[in-house]
Amino acid sequence: MSYVHFPVIxxxxxxxxxxxxxxLGKHSRAVRSFLAIAASGxxxxxxxxxxxxxxxxxxxxxxxxxxxxxxxxxxxGIGYEVDQLGMFFALLVVSTILLSxxxxxxxxxxxxxxxxxYVLFLMLSGSVLGLVLTGDVFNMFIMIEIMTFTAVGLTAFxxxxxxxxxxxxxxxxxxxxxxxxxxxxxxxxxxxxxxxNMAQLSAMLSGNHSPATLMAFALMFTxxxxxxxxxxxxxxxxxAYTTAPSSISMVFSGMVNKAGVYGIIRLxxxxxxxxxxxxxxxxxxxxxxxxxxxxxxxxxxQHDFKRLLAFHSISQIGYVITAVGLCTxxxxxxxxxxxxxxTLFKGLLFLCAGAVLRATGTTxxxxxxGLSKKMPATTVCFLIGAFSISGLPPFNGFASKWLVxxxxxxxxxxxxxxxYVFVTIVALIVSVMTLASFIKVTQAAFFGQLPERLKDVEExxxxxxxxxxxxxxxxxxxxxxxxxxxxxxLVPAVSAALGVSRYIDSMMGSGYAAEKxxxxxxxxxxxxxxxxPMVWLALFVIVLCAACLCILTSKGxxxxxxxxxxxxxxxxxxxxxxxxxxxxxxxxxLFWGFKTDWKGYFNIMEGLHSGVVNDYALYxxxxxxxxxxxxxxxMR
Amino acid sequence: xDITGALYILFKILIFPGLLFAVVIGxxxxxxxxxxxxxxxxxxxxxxxxxxxDFLKLLGKETIVPHAANKTVYLAAPVVGFTALIVLALFxxxxxxxxxxxxxxxxxxxxxxxxxxxxxxxxxxxSGSPYAGIGISREMVTMMSYxxxxxxxxxxxxxxxxxSALCFSLGDIVSWQAENGCLAFxxxxxxxxxxxxxxxxxEVGTQPFDVAEAETEICEGPLIEYSGAxxxxxxxxxxxxxFIMTALFANLFFGGIETGYVALDxxxxxxxxxxxTFFSMTLIHAVTARLKIEHLFKFYWTxxxxxxxxxxxxxxxxx
Numbered sequence: 001m002s003y004v005h006f007p008v009i010x011x012x013x014x015x016x017x018x019x020x021x022x023x024l025g026k027h028s029r030a031v032r033s034f035l036a037i038a039a040s041g042x043x044x045x046x047x048x049x050x051x052x053x054x055x056x057x058x059x060x061x062x063x064x065x066x067x068x069x070x071x072x073x074x075x076x077g078i079g080y081e082v083d084q085l086g087m088f089f090a091l092l093v094v095s096t097i098l099l100s101x102x103x104x105x106x107x108x109x110x111x112x113x114x115x116x117x118y119v120l121f122l123m124l125s126g127s128v129l130g131l132v133l134t135g136d137v138f139n140m141f142i143m144i145e146i147m148t149f150t151a152v153g154l155t156a157f158x159x160x161x162x163x164x165x166x167x168x169x170x171x172x173x174x175x176x177x178x179x180x181x182x183x184x185x186x187x188x189x190x191x192x193x194x195x196x197n198m199a200q201l202s203a204m205l206s207g208n209h210s211p212a213t214l215m216a217f218a219l220m221f222t223x224x225x226x227x228x229x230x231x232x233x234x235x236x237x238x239x240a241y242t243t244a245p246s247s248i249s250m251v252f253s254g255m256v257n258k259a260g261v262y263g264i265i266r267l268x269x270x271x272x273x274x275x276x277x278x279x280x281x282x283x284x285x286x287x288x289x290x291x292x293x294x295x296x297x298x299x300x301x302q303h304d305f306k307r308l309l310a311f312h313s314i315s316q317i318g319y320v321i322t323a324v325g326l327c328t329x330x331x332x333x334x335x336x337x338x339x340x341x342x343t344l345f346k347g348l349l350f351l352c353a354g355a356v357l358r359a360t361g362t363t364x365x366x367x368x369x370g371l372s373k374k375m376p377a378t379t380v381c382f383l384i385g386a387f388s389i390s391g392l393p394p395f396n397g398f399a400s401k402w403l404v405x406x407x408x409x410x411x412x413x414x415x416x417x418x419x420y421v422f423v424t425i426v427a428l429i430v431s432v433m434t435l436a437s438f439i440k441v442t443q444a445a446f447f448g449q450l451p452e453r454l455k456d457v458e459e460x461x462x463x464x465x466x467x468x469x470x471x472x473x474x475x476x477x478x479x480x481x482x483x484x485x486x487x488x489x490l491v492p493a494v495s496a497a498l499g500v501s502r503y504i505d506s507m508m509g510s511g512y513a514a515e516k517x518x519x520x521x522x523x524x525x526x527x528x529x530x531x532x533p534m535v536w537l538a539l540f541v542i543v544l545c546a547a548c549l550c551i552l553t554s555k556g557x558x559x560x561x562x563x564x565x566x567x568x569x570x571x572x573x574x575x576x577x578x579x580x581x582x583x584x585x586x587x588x589x590l591f592w593g594f595k596t597d598w599k600g601y602f603n604i605m606e607g608l609h610s611g612v613v614n615d616y617a618l619y620x621x622x623x624x625x626x627x628x629x630x631x632x633x634x635m636r
Numbered sequence: 637x638d639i640t641g642a643l644y645i646l647f648k649i650l651i652f653p654g655l656l657f658a659v660v661i662g663x664x665x666x667x668x669x670x671x672x673x674x675x676x677x678x679x680x681x682x683x684x685x686x687x688x689x690d691f692l693k694l695l696g697k698e699t700i701v702p703h704a705a706n707k708t709v710y711l712a713a714p715v716v717g718f719t720a721l722i723v724l725a726l727f728x729x730x731x732x733x734x735x736x737x738x739x740x741x742x743x744x745x746x747x748x749x750x751x752x753x754x755x756x757x758x759x760x761x762x763s764g765s766p767y768a769g770i771g772i773s774r775e776m777v778t779m780m781s782y783x784x785x786x787x788x789x790x791x792x793x794x795x796x797x798x799x800s801a802l803c804f805s806l807g808d809i810v811s812w813q814a815e816n817g818c819l820a821f822x823x824x825x826x827x828x829x830x831x832x833x834x835x836x837x838x839e840v841g842t843q844p845f846d847v848a849e850a851e852t853e854i855c856e857g858p859l860i861e862y863s864g865a866x867x868x869x870x871x872x873x874x875x876x877x878x879f880i881m882t883a884l885f886a887n888l889f890f891g892g893i894e895t896g897y898v899a900l901d902x903x904x905x906x907x908x909x910x911x912x913t914f915f916s917m918t919l920i921h922a923v924t925a926r927l928k929i930e931h932l933f934k935f936y937w938t939x940x941x942x943x944x945x946x947x948x949x950x951x952x953x954x955x
């Protein structure tokens with residue numbers, strides 16, 4: 001069987017898995033688990049087999065459903081088209097699906113109505129995979145719809161708890177508004193161009209915009225921005241990520257909002273090819289910078305582990321949007337790299353949060369503490385994830401963030417535009433604030449004193465640890481061996497996004513792009529001379545050895561390491577002689593010095609995040625109006 | 637790579653400008669700081685070698701791991717911080733003489749500088765003490781405070797040197813100054829220089845910016861439970877950090893005065909380091925009292941960041 005069928009089969013396997021789970025999986029947990037693992041495993045293998053032809057050899061797979069080939073230069077059938085950009089995201093999606101499915105096996109074993117969980121899970125997976133592989137705008141919309149509604153269902157899955165139905169309702173309202181904008185945009189586009197195929201649209205719209213297509217751009221941009229939860233469309237994300245099961249939160253941040261990001265890249269770089277227009281760059285960079293900043297400051301104010309992670313998800317997507325919006329190949333590389341890293345480290349952190357929830361029954365940071373002695377594996381994984389997201393070298397977050405800063409400042413000095421300097425500073429400061437809020441989680445949940453209530457906590461089972469370890473390893477490896485990531489994943493994806501004529505020709509027959517006068521952008525000006533991690537790693541090891549040696553030699557008769565239990569005063573924590581145990585400083589109180597100074601800002605933010613869905617819908621509509629007005633004022 | 641090349645790299649890592657050099661100069665600067673401070677307060681003060689004696693003595697003391705602590709993290713934290721500092725020492729050239737050089741030096745340095753602070757925070761946090769809890773909170777807020785001006789200063793230097801090209805390489809910054817004169821003598825850079833002088837004491841954690849350790853109120857915060865060798869390494873980290881920050885300052889603002897002889901360059905650099913230590917740490921320490929954490933934050937985000945931003949704007953308009 002030729003590999004051109006693989007993308008379609010991968011998507012269909014996931015949907016078939018969902019269907020079979022309904023039919024066969026009602027009564028047996030073993031069947032359900034088998035179906036979920038089998039479907040996600042097959043999808044993973046099929047996509048992984050495409051790595052060689054698509055990513056390495058640079059082939060573009062075009063596939064017309066039911067063999068409905070274009071007639072007279074017009075695409076009439078639904079086409080699947082897999083280029084390196086789609087492939088890059090497809091890899092992220094299938095990895096997330098597989099790891100989440102493995103984690104789910106033990107994680108949701110105590111929940112009721114598990115068959116619905118797997119049905120929704122597999123449908124969500126299939127829809128996101130379909131979204132990144134399709135070459136048809138309307139098919140993309142359908143996938144967005146399936147994605148939104150299954151995501152709503154999964155948000156409300158644990159409806160015994162507080163707030164999950166409310167979160168689902170918010171998600172439903174905001175998500176539907178976003179979908180409607182997308183649909184409206186697609187309708188206008190179809191009216192103008194009489195086609196829904198992305199390749200053909202790209203050929204027709206390249207440098208050839210009418211007011212109607214600009215309107216379509218603004219609406220579709222808003223619709224996809226809602227799906228990637230950038231500020232001010234982020235409001236449902238915070239609730240949904242918090243109340244959904246952690247395996248699903250991981251899927252949300254790992255691939256559902258990446259689907260939105262993918263959509264934006266596809267829209268801006270391929271379909272409309274508006275990335276050269278400074279106004280579009282400004283729009284995206286401002287959206288990105290605001291998202292980064294509001295996301296991280298809101299995260300600093302949270303008391304709930306998962307809610308804090310949710311706001312970080314929003315904030316990190318801000319980095320991606322900023323980098324992508326710079327529209328330089330360096331920026332695009334940084335953006336895609338950061339998107340990939342975000343999938344890894346944020347997925348990992350959500351899984352850690354899930355482990356804490358399963359072990360202790362709460363994610364409230366004010367009630368946790370001292371878990372590192374009870375859950376050492378989770379603590380190590382969490383620290384790796386936290387250091388990665390804060391961008392400490394040599395973890396992966398550092399490599400990608402560095403590219404983002406470089407790209408932003410490069411843009412600033414080459415254009416002389418002060419906006420980009422500002423954005424660079426914001427990006428750098430947001431990184432420190434990210435670190436701060438993870439220090440808060442570390443202190444509040446994993447270190448400090450163990451509350452009496454949590455004395456009997458146990459580490460999570462191996463099947464839940466496995467995905468966490470895999471992702472931790474990937475976080476370290478992709479940071480240290482960024483050269484390989486760059487060569488085999490990022491460079492192909494970036495060249496696919498910038499060089500659109502091959503994409504068009506592959507779908508519409510060769511010569512079509514040239515006929516429509518589509519020109520590619522040369523991927524140039526990339527200088528990847530950042531630090532050489534191999535030298536570094538060697539160095540790190542040498543110095544670490546030296547330091548260890550230094551400590552070991554000092555271990556004389558008096559310098560030994562002593563341990564004992566808390567009854568002995570020598571090993572007890574120092575409390576200044578107070579008899580009562582002082583309270584454990586954690587959670588909400590940790591950064592009061594900072595919060596006092598920013599009281600005004602936090603009060604405003606608290607007011608804006610009112611929790612009333614009417615307000616949130618208003619933000620979406622208002623932002624859409626602003627985008628439309630902005631588009632008409634500056635993009636003509 | 638042949639054997640001499642490998643040995644040369646090993647020499648760079650372990651002796652000059654790596655491990656040994658950084659440690660010796662760091663301890664020297666720490667001793668100098670204490671001596672000068674004592675003289676300014678009309679005390680005799682400890683001998684210049686006192687920090688070294690302290691370090692050696694602490695190494696011989698027993699290391700107590702508190703019951704509430706997570707042993708691995710508790711013991712690993714100081715070593716990780718120390719490692720990062722030594723790596724950092726390799727990234728900061730002695731004017732023309734450097735171990736590694738690449739385009740992203742400034743950002744790498746910025747991020748490596750956070751690692752010792754994070755090591756202190758995580759180590760303190762893992763000790764399980766409530767005093768450490770308060771200490772790490774303050775350390776983190778201090779970090780957020782000085783990061784903004786530091787970032788702006790670095791970007792200003794990058795713009796001044798690079799013009800309309802991206803330039804984050806410390807090596808390029810130094811060679812630019814060799815041609816165009818030290819950045820300290822460019823009028824537009826004066827506010828940035830002042831801002832950097834104020835960033836150094838917060839980064840190192842000396843009075844009045846030592847809120848995180850505040851011996852008199854929270855008993856050294858993150859270090860409260862530490863003893864023996866880990867404490868010795870943490871104390872050493874502070875000393876090495878003094879050297880790193882002052883050397884970074886010397887390269888950023890006085891990079892042009894290289895003579896071509898590495899040994900002479902090293903002496904000049906140490907002299908500049910000592911001067912900077914005196915002005916930015918000892919002098920301020922002697923004449924001020926400790927700030928509150930919210931005042932510290934406000935001070936850095938208004939006054940210091942304002943100075944840095946002034947410089948950035950001046951450079952941006954072409955001065």
